[in-house]
Amino acid sequence: EVQEVESGGGLVQPGGSLKLSCAASGFTFSNYWMSWVRQAPGRGLEWVASIRPDGSAKFHVDSVKGRFTISRDNAKNSLYLQMNSLRDDDTAVYYCVRDPFDQWGQGTLVTVSS
Amino acid sequence: QAGLTQPPSVSKGLRQTATLTCTGNSNNVGNQGAVWLQQHQGHPPKLLSYRNNNRPSGISEKFSASRSGDTASLTITGLQPEDEADYYCSAWDTSLTAWVFGGGTKLTVL
Numbered sequence: 001e002v003q004e005v006e007s008g009g010g011l012v013q014p015g016g017s018l019k020l021s022c023a024a025s026g027f028t029f030s031n032y033w034m035s036w037v038r039q040a041p042g043r044g045l046e047w048v049a050s051i052r053p054d055g056s057a058k059f060h061v062d063s064v065k066g067r068f069t070i071s072r073d074n075a076k077n078s079l080y081l082q083m084n085s086l087r088d089d090d091t092a093v094y095y096c097v098r099d100p101f102d103q104w105g106q107g108t109l110v111t112v113s114s
Numbered sequence: 115q116a117g118l119t120q121p122p123s124v125s126k127g128l129r130q131t132a133t134l135t136c137t138g139n140s141n142n143v144g145n146q147g148a149v150w151l152q153q154h155q156g157h158p159p160k161l162l163s164y165r166n167n168n169r170p171s172g173i174s175e176k177f178s179a180s181r182s183g184d185t186a187s188l189t190i191t192g193l194q195p196e197d198e199a200d201y202y203c204s205a206w207d208t209s210l211t212a213w214v215f216g217g218g219t220k221l222t223v224l
Contacts, residue, residue, distance in 0.1 A: 035213065037213075044200075044202065044215060044216075044217050044218040045151070045153075045159065045202050045204070045215045045218070046215060047204070047212060047213035047214070047215060050213065059211050059212060061212060062212075095158060095159075100149055100161070100164045100165070101149050101151060101159070101161050101164070101204065102161045102164065102170055103161075104158040104159055104160070105158065106158060107158060
């Protein structure tokens with residue numbers, strides 16, 4: 001069964017950091033582009049970042065550039081999102097997604113609040 | 115980053131047909147086509163269609179996608195109560211090198 005399981009979310013103060021992880025299984029992880037997509041409470045979907053199968057190319061939405069970094073470890077079938085300088089408007093459920101958005105995890109909630 | 119344009123809401127009757135639209139530009143929908151996602155309240159999204167009308171296995175033929183120029187469409191036939199959900203379109207933008215999303219359409223089945 002294809003599956004992604006996110007972890008690492010939680011409550012953090014503005015300016016703080018968190019690292020999200022996604023454990024993938026049931027498919028050849030190293031063959032796929034992977035992405036993070038987030039959804040603020042009561043809002044729509046927003047793409048955050050994507051990474052090439054071999055990790056050689058990474059793309060981030062403008063609002064997180066310089067603060068968030070997507071990475072992967074193909075040996076561990078894992079995707080990561082390092083989030084620094086967190087702001088209130090980063091509060092959202094963060095989903096780990098296999099491209100082309102055909103497999104989604106259950107998401108992990110990140111709450112940025114003082 | 116500019117997003118795709120979707121109508122906020124559409125209402126149709128039971129067993130009717132709904133057509134949802136998604137308008138972008140020549141760098142995204144007009145170039146790469148769109149993916150369509152369905153999201154029920156409290157659940158992750160589910161892929162309905164990619165690259166215009168490729169359905170993943172297990173997705174009903176009642177969902178049909180198409181594209182004309184910079185506008186993508188999702189047609190849902192024989193509406194049932196379980197089709198009531200939020201529908202999102204997305205496309206890779208070659209100019210922005212980013213995925214862009216529409217704001218979503220809330221489909222109500224009357």
